[in-house]
Amino acid sequence: MRIVVVALCLAVSSSFAQVVAPKEGTLPSLAPLVESVKGAVVNVDVQKRVSEDQLGATERFMRRGRGSRGGEEPLNSGTGSGFIIDPSGIVLTNNHVVENAVTIRVRLVDGRSFDADIMGRDPLSDVAVIKLKGKIDQLPALKLGDSSTMRVGDWVVAIGNPFGLSSSVSAGIISALDRQIGASRYDQFLQTDAAINPGNSGGPLFNLKGEVIGINSAIIGSATGIGFAVPSSMVKALLPQLEKTGVVTRGWLGVAIQDLNPTLAKALALPVNDGALITSVNDGSPAQKGGLRDEDVVVSIDGEKVTSANALTRAVAMKRPDGVVVLSVFRAGKPLEAKVKIGLRPDLEGIGETGKHGEAAEAGTAKQKVGLSFQDIDPRDAEAAELPGAGALVVEVAPGSPAERAGFRRGMVVTEVNHKAIRSRDELMAALKNVKPGGVLLLKIAVPGGGSNRSLIAVEMP
Secondary structure (H helix, E strand, C coil): CCEEECCECCCCCCCCCCCCCCCCCCCCCCHHHHHHHHHHEEEEEEEEECCHHHCCHHHHHHHHHCCCCCCCCCEEEEEEEEEEEECCCEEEECHHHHCCEEEEEEECCCCCEEEEEEEEEECCCCEEEEEECCCCCCCCCCCECCHHHCCCCCEEEEEECHHHCCCEEEEEEEEEEEECCCCCCCCCEEEECCCCCCECCCCEEECCCCCEEEEEEEEECCCCCCEEEEEHHHHHHHHHHHHHCCCCCCEECCEEEEECCHHHHHHCCCCCCCCEEEEEECCCCHHHHCCCCCCCEEEEECCEECCCHHHHHHHHHCCCCCCEEEEEEEECCEEEEEEEECEECCCCCCHHHHCCCCCCCCCCCHHHHHCEEEEECCHHHHHHCCCCCCCEEEEEECCCCHHHHHCCCCCCEEEEECCEECCCHHHHHHHHHCCCCCCEEEEEEECCCCCCCCEEEEEECC
């Protein structure tokens, strides 16, 4: 099945209607609930940077006809949904709604509109926080509820901007919990049959108390009645970091894992059938330093039961880097405990490099000069992609930049600069700072799937 992520826009108010539970054989009108919340659901209109190859043939032709200059960034318009969570003008939406935004305009159901800036965003959960600009007065706001209390079969209501139809309301039930749809390794979606369509992304999913229990995020393109929402419990856990620093840091063990199943449990002589089976431990990783080994099976973390590989990944991600956790493990059929100091997950998405507003974090960075953002390469990803285990991973190439014109693409790894070996992102950044304007960089790079092959790319420093 093809998963299509779509953008939505919603509006809500600060008062909440308590809907009385239906009597047997009856269902009350949802009108009081909708009336109480719709004022805080907003439309999010975005102008985004796109590369030339993302444009359709007609738009590329029109740009040539308008005489667009080489290197000029093309823009595309998009619309989605969001909802106000604080009267000061803080709005929640999806990351994919505002990613690469040049301008953001938020429209309220009462006719007011505001420009907005990105406060923080997290691609791995598809959550973003934006802040309205200008004179903010008497904004309605919504409350985040507790998604962990939702059950399959509970009624829910969605409000958004599907296909530009502002403040559209749909109702349905929770169809499933804890869905993994392949969006990221941290998937934990609520599934609903409330109508979700393109333009709904970023909008709220309500319980019958008028509380937001999810952010509508994705649909299956060829299906009807199958939509997915980021649970509010995850949003609440990430929100303090997004508001304070603009990015999310996650814990990291440095292991490859898979689900334990009854057949594997029998082969390994284990007394349990659920857990996360460690298939490899990275050299120098927190897991290795904590004494974990291949074929260890993790069954709990800090007393919280671990039933699958995804469950362990999510639990570790929510732990504070540098904090110590206690893992309950089975090794060769025998139980033991391991104390592990959690590491910091590498920022493979480059969000920390680009900062809150999508711009370079400091003057004179490689992104500003040549149009590149880098990150240390994760050994796990390096092995899977046949890349070197040391170097600087290219995580973003600015459209129309000197780097793009020279042939740089995301996923490449820089291993040398001007004949000097590069083992990390910091080493590369230090080397680039020493290059004066007009100087030429000679970079040796590896490409995914290239094995030991290397190529040279020359870039003139602006």
